[in-house]
Amino acid sequence: MIHFTKKILPNGLTLIHHFDEDTTLAVINILYKVGARNENPNKTGFAHLFEHLMFGGSKNIPSYDAPLQIVGGENNAFTNNDITNYYLTVPANNIETGFWLESDRMLELDFNENSLDVQKKVVCEEFKQRYLTQPYGDAFLKLRKLAYTTHPYRWPTIGMELSHIEQANLKDVKEFFYKFYAPDNAIMVVAGNITLEKTIDLTEKYFGDIPNRDVHHISLPTEPPQIEARKLTVKSDVPMKAIYKAWHMCSRIHPDYQTTDLISDILSGGQSGRLFQTLVKEKQIFVDLNAYITGDVDPGLFVIEGKLNQNITFEIAEKEINDILKTITELLIEEKELEKVKNKALTLMAFAETNTLNKAMSLAFAEMIGKIEWINEEVELYNKVKVEDIKRVSNAIFKENNCSTLFYDTIE
C-alpha cells in the first residue's frame, strides 16, 4: 500500500506527497504533460531536444547541475511519446535546493543560442549512438511509420530524422516552453524522508508565484482503424533476418489494458512463455523472440519481434508466430496458465513498491492518466482478468488486417 496526499495549488500545479521513513533520501519527480506526440510533424524530436535544454541554466541560476551536486544530489530526465519526466534524489536534509532548482526552470529558462547549438549536436550523436549505428537500431523507427498513418505516435521520441533536430531554432524553443512548461501542465511528486508539512511549505514558497500559463491541449488526431495488413521489407547489413509484427491495441486506461498486458506475458513472460518455449526451444525457428506492449497513453502497439535462426525463411517464421497466436485466439487457455502470469505480475508489483524514486514516478504517471487510485488498486484489475477475457481480447487484437509487419532482411 502506497499512502499519498494530493493537493492542487492555485496556479494549477498538482502536488503529490508520499512519506517514506525507510530512506535517508528525498525525491522530487516532475512530470510535464508533453511528449513527442505533442510535436509539430515537421519539427519532430523537439520535446526530447527540449529536455536537454532544461539543463542549460534557468532565469536566475546559470548552472542546474553544480548546485545539486554540491548538496549531494543527482538528477536525470527522460522523454517518451507522452511525457517528459525530470527527477532528482538528494539527502533528505538538503531537499530545499531541489525545490529552488526545479521551480526556477519552471519559471523561465535561460534561452541561449550556445546551449541550443551544443545540445543539437549532442542529440544528433545520441540519435546515431542509439538508433543508427546499432544493428537493427532503426527497426522501431520504421515500424512506427508503418503502423500509424495519422496519430503522432508515427514518429519516435528521438525524431523522424536528424534534419528536424538540426533545424530547431530559439524561437521554437521559447514557444515550446510557454506552451507546455507551466505549473498547470505539471505533476510534482515529492517522496521520501520529508514530511507533508515541509513539502507543502516548500512547494508554496518556491512554486506558488509561478504564473498559470493557461495550457490547453488540442486533441490529437485519432488513428483510424487499420483495415488492411501492411508489410514492408528492408535490407540492411545485419547478421541475421529479423521480423517485427505490430498490432493496434487499447489505450492505457481502457478496461482491457491489464488483460492485454497479461496476454503479452502468456506469450513471452519468462522461459515458460509460449513463444519462447515453442519457437526458440522446441522448433528452433528463432534465436530470440519477444512479445511486449508499448504501454502508451493513447492506443498503443502490441509487438512481437524476433531474430530468425539460420536457413529459416520469413514465410515460415511468420506462419509459426501466427500458429502460436491461434492457440490463444481459438482456444481458452487453462486457468493455471493465467494464474501463472498473474503471480509474476504480483511479484513485479511487490518489487515496484520497494524503491522511493520508482514510487514517485509511478504516482506521477498514474495521476497523469487520471487514475491515481490505480497506484494501489491496479493489482485488483489484474486479479479480475478471466480466461475468457484473454480469448476475447486476443481475438480483437490479432487480426491480420490489424497488423503491420516489418521484414528486416540481410544483404546477401
Place this chain on the structure above:
Amino acid sequence: MINRIIQPPFGEIADFNFSVPNIFVLSNGIKVYPINGNYNEALKLEICFEAGSKFSLNPILAIAVNSLLTEGTKTKNSIQISNELDFLGSFIEKECSLDQAKLTIYSQEKNLKKILSVVNEILDQAIYPKNEIEIFKNIKLQKLQINKEKNAWIANQEFKKKLYKNDHPYGKSINEDAINSFSSSDLIDFYNSFYNPENCYLIVSGKVNEQTLNVINESLGQKNWNKNSSPIKNTITKNIPIVSEKGSFKFDNSNKAQASIKYGRVLFNRTHPDFFGMQVLSTLLGGYFGSRLMKNIREEKGYTYGIGSSVVSNKDSGYFVISTEVKNEVKELTIQEIEKEIVTLQNVLVNTEELDLVKNYMLGSFLRMFDGVFSKSERLNTLIINDIDESHYLKYIEKIKNISAIELQNLANKYLNKHDITEIIVC
C-alpha cells in the same frame, strides 16, 4: 519575494548506515547473510558461488554452467522447471562475472518454500542435456555475430585483451572457437567441482524473518549436494602475471558514423592503498555529469552523447578506463582533449570549490548506493567477493572527506602518464 538567485542553505551530508548482518549458518555449513527490509512480500535470494569465468580455461564454460543450470535435472526437463518457477511468480536471474557465478531469485516470501524445492534440485542434480547445450551454442554464436557489428563491443573486447595479455583470464574474449569447443562433460565437471556448499553463500534481502531462514535451512541447508568431488580452488589468475600492451590501436569496422574509444590502463583491486584516491580522481575527471570530460567534450563541444571514466575493480586486479562514442570526424580531437584534461590534472591543483563539489557529490552517491535493502545486498556482496570487511566503506568515505588537491595531483602523475596508456579506437 523569495531570493531565487542565492542557493538555499544546506547541511552536511549524513554518513551512510551499513553493517554486515549477523550470519546464519545452515545445517550443511552454508553461510546466509539476512538483510531485513520493511516490505510486504518482496524477497530477493542470491545464491553465490565462487565460480566465475576466471576459473575455466575456456571463458564461456563457467557462463554456460551457470546459464544452463535450469535446463534439466534427473527428474525434470527444462520446460517443467521453467513452468514451475514461473507459476510460483518467481524471476530467476543467472549471472556469471569474472569472479562469481550467481543465481538470483526474485519472489514473494510466501512462495519461497516451493521455489526452493525446485532450486534445491537444480543445485543438486543438474544434468546439462545435449540438446539444450546445442540450442545455447547456436544462440550464442548468432548473438556474437550481432555484437561484432557494434563498435563499442569490439572496443571493449580489444581493450581487455591489450590490458590482460597472454591468456590472462581477465583479458579473454568469447569467440566462435570458445563457444564450439566445450562438451556436456566439461560442464558437468565444472558443476561438480564448483557448485558445492563449501563454495557457496547466500544473501537474502527483503521480507526476511526467522521463519524465512528456517525455510531456507529446510531446503538448501539439508543436502550436501554430494557430487563426489571436492571443490577445485582457483590457481589460474595468480599464476599468470599481468602484462599490458601499451600504445594506440585502431580497428576497422563497417560502422563509420561514430568512433568508439577506450583509453586506460591496468591499476589494482580494492585493497590497494590508492584505490579510494583513484576513485575520487576518476570522478573528478569523468565520473559524473558535471565532470571535466563531460563539460569539455559534451557540453562545450557537442562531440558526443556521453563520455565517462571509471575505476573498475575485480578481485585480482582492476583498471582505469575512459569510454565514449564520438562523431567519427572528431575522434583524434577527442583523444587530444582527453590528454589535455589529464595534463591539467597533473600540472594544476584542483581548486577548493570543485573539490568540495566532487566530494559532496560522492558522499551523496554513497547514500544512494546504500539506500534500501536491495542496494545494501549488492554492497555486501562486493565485500564478500573481494574478501574484505565492512571497514572498507568507512575508509572509503574517510578518504573522500579528507583527500587533498595535492594528493590528487600526485595520483594523476603516478598513474595517468601517456606511456602507460592503452588506447583503442574502433570505427
